[in-house]
Amino acid sequence: MAIEDFGGKVLDRPIELVSADHLNKPDIGIGLARKWYDEDVHAIFDIGITSVAIGVQNLAKEKNKVAVFISSSSSDLTGKYCGPNGIHWHHNNFSQAFGVVKAAIDAGGKDFFFMTVDYAFGHNIQRDTTAMIEANGGKVLGATPHPFDRTDYSSDLLKAQSSRAKVIALATTSVHVPSIVKQADEFGIRPAQIVAPLSMTLHDVKSIGLQSAQGLMETTSYYWDQNDETRTFAKRFQERFKKMPNMNHAAAYGAVMHYLKAVQASGTGDGNIVMAKMKETPINDFMTKNGRIRPDGQVMRDQYLLQVKTPVESKSEWDLYKVLATVPAEVAFQKADPAACSYAK
Numbered sequence: 001m002a003i004e005d006f007g008g009k010v011l012d013r014p015i016e017l018v019s020a021d022h023l024n025k026p027d028i029g030i031g032l033a034r035k036w037y038d039e040d041v042h043a044i045f046d047i048g049i050t051s052v053a054i055g056v057q058n059l060a061k062e063k064n065k066v067a068v069f070i071s072s073s074s075s076d077l078t079g080k081y082c083g084p085n086g087i088h089w090h091h092n093n094f095s096q097a098f099g100v101v102k103a104a105i106d107a108g109g110k111d112f113f114f115m116t117v118d119y120a121f122g123h124n125i126q127r128d129t130t131a132m133i134e135a136n137g138g139k140v141l142g143a144t145p146h147p148f149d150r151t152d153y154s155s156d157l158l159k160a161q162s163s164r165a166k167v168i169a170l171a172t173t174s175v176h177v178p179s180i181v182k183q184a185d186e187f188g189i190r191p192a193q194i195v196a197p198l199s200m201t202l203h204d205v206k207s208i209g210l211q212s213a214q215g216l217m218e219t220t221s222y223y224w225d226q227n228d229e230t231r232t233f234a235k236r237f238q239e240r241f242k243k244m245p246n247m248n249h250a251a252a253y254g255a256v257m258h259y260l261k262a263v264q265a266s267g268t269g270d271g272n273i274v275m276a277k278m279k280e281t282p283i284n285d286f287m288t289k290n291g292r293i294r295p296d297g298q299v300m301r302d303q304y305l306l307q308v309k310t311p312v313e314s315k316s317e318w319d320l321y322k323v324l325a326t327v328p329a330e331v332a333f334q335k336a337d338p339a340a341c342s343y344a345k
Contacts, residue, residue: 066271104166126171230250262281296343
């Protein structure tokens with residue numbers, strides 16, 4: 001959609017879109033990225049799972065290309081794995097957890113237990129969220145790891161239940177959230193304990209259903225029904241894809257458009273030059289006003305704390321959330337860390 005809206009050409013050259021599924025396997029993902037960059041692909045977007053994202057970050061630096069991380073969430077992409085040619089476009093695991101954790105603590109949830117997906121992303125969430133919990137006067141009573149391909153969470157949920165922690169924090173991907181929430185209800189865990197997904201999207205709520213999902217919270221950079229601009233984009237998206245967009249869909253449009261404008265303004269596709277133009281240009285689109293890209297690559301934009309509506313509150317198929325609060329960018333994201341990232345200032 002962004003390519004079409006831009007006109008299909010930049011610097012008098014047609015814009016070509018290629019895509020592939022790396023199957024969440026680092027060797028496949030990094031191999032694809034290397035092949036594309038070598039074949040004159042100028043920028044790669046989205047990328048996903050942390051292990052692939054780290055590899056693409058390194059390749060973008062090596063090849064002087066651009067990498068824009070959209071559904072990748074690890075805060076390490078602007079920390080110890082940062083790079084001069086990578087942009088973390090709209091959220092990270094800290095910003096996604098922040099509003100949810102603060103709301104849980106404000107509601108009296110001082111004790112936490114983690115259910116953590118056992119790879120870099122999950123460990124990043126648990127590490128950063130633990131620091132957040134302790135800074136707000138809470139404590140962590142324990143954690144249980146699960147492999148990425150797990151589908152039965154009975155043993156994990158029993159451990160979480162027996163911990164008697166007020167909050168069961170799901171330090172896992174949005175792929176796992178619907179199954180965990182449904183199985184938690186089968187065990188009768190709620191409302192005695194709060195189930196707090198730290199990574200969730202609109203379509204996870206749709207999958208869970210309002211009856212089970214009601215009351216769950218999410219911190220996000222976009223919700224389709226916020227204002228006239230967000231609704232206009234959502235309507236166009238729905239007409240084309242027969243569903244409403246989540247934050248990653250909206251961010252993909254904004255990221256590609258920002259990149260193409262930078263290429264046009266720079267008069268070149270050179271990665272370093274385009275990256276400098278992207279970083280010096282404010283981000284103003286239908287989902288963000290006065291966003292900016294820090295030297296370490298993190299986009300600073302306001303986030304929104306959402307709560308899933310009850311079935312009675314919902315007036316239509318995609319009327320799933322109410323907006324509880326705006327979280328300013330400077331609060332939603334950690335400060336840049338020059339000790340971890342040499343590009344941070």
